[in-house]
Amino acid sequence: MATVLAVLLLSVLSCGKAEEKTKLMNGIVNGTVDLEPGIPILERYQQIKWFYNHTQQILKKQKGKSVHYNNEYFKNKTKLFENGTLRIVRLRKEDSSKYKIIVEDEKGLEIPIMIQLNIYAPVPKPRLNVTSLKKTKGGCSVTLKCSVSIPDVTYTWYKDDKKCSYSELNGDLVLSLTSESNIMYNCTVCNSASCNTESIYYRGDCQWQGSV
Ligand SMILES: *[C@@H]1O[C@H](CO)[C@@H](O)[C@H](O)[C@H]1NC(C)=O
Numbered sequence: 001m002a003t004v005l006a007v008l009l010l011s012v013l014s015c016g017k018a019e020e021k022t023k024l025m026n027g028i029v030n031g032t033v034d035l036e037p038g039i040p041i042l043e044r045y046q047q048i049k050w051f052y053n054h055t056q057q058i059l060k061k062q063k064g065k066s067v068h069y070n071n072e073y074f075k076n077k078t079k080l081f082e083n084g085t086l087r088i089v090r091l092r093k094e095d096s097s098k099y100k101i102i103v104e105d106e107k108g109l110e111i112p113i114m115i116q117l118n119i120y121a122p123v124p125k126p127r128l129n130v131t132s133l134k135k136t137k138g139g140c141s142v143t144l145k146c147s148v149s150i151p152d153v154t155y156t157w158y159k160d161d162k163k164c165s166y167s168e169l170n171g172d173l174v175l176s177l178t179s180e181s182n183i184m185y186n187c188t189v190c191n192s193a194s195c196n197t198e199s200i201y202y203r204g205d206c207q208w209q210g211s212v
Pocket residue numbers: 029030121122
């Protein structure tokens with residue numbers, strides 16, 4: 001997924017001139033997203049059309065008339081606002097697509113605007129494990145393992161409220177504590193659409209306590 005995103009981003013950057021510019025937007029499963037044209041269209045539009053998957057028409061609307069849907073699936077889960085914004089509710093992974101709005105002015109001139117929408121699973125509560133626990137002289141050496149059940153996430157550890165620069169990409173935090181006590185460690189896990197955090201407390205003397 002990360003590679004797909006990177007490739008997409010790259011193609012957006014490198015084809016920005018040849019194609020229309022594409023805006024990237026993220027949503028989470030079961031969430032709501034507003035796809036906005038990004039330009040004021042009210043004054044000049046005669047007709048607007050929304051598409052998905054490049055070419056498949058969702059709806060069209062002529063000025064002063066009601067919305068005409070071409071697609072039953074989207075009819076049930078979108079709402080078109082006067083300013084052209086398309087709201088999509090009850091998002092699913094499959095709603096990830098390249099959306100396009102075409103604004104037609106009174107001269108029949110068409111202005112296309114592209115939006116790449118990517119839907120992600122919300123990040124669940126991370127699991128924290130205390131491993132390689134070793135009592136040292138007055139202190140403690142330990143590896144805190146942070147994990148979630150979904151891919152394509154980044155891990156960030158916090159000691160009290162300071163970011164730990166020594167955490168690993170895989171969510172491991174290797175610690176050699178000496179005489180400290182009463183420290184809160186947080187692991188924050190994020191993907192492109194959401195984050196979630198779990199905490200664990202160090203009481204001193206190699207004693208760890210999860211958040212209950
Ligand atoms: C989305 O909503 C459906 C129905 O309410 C539920 O079964 C499902 O677990 C939800 N999924 C997520 C990722 O929240």
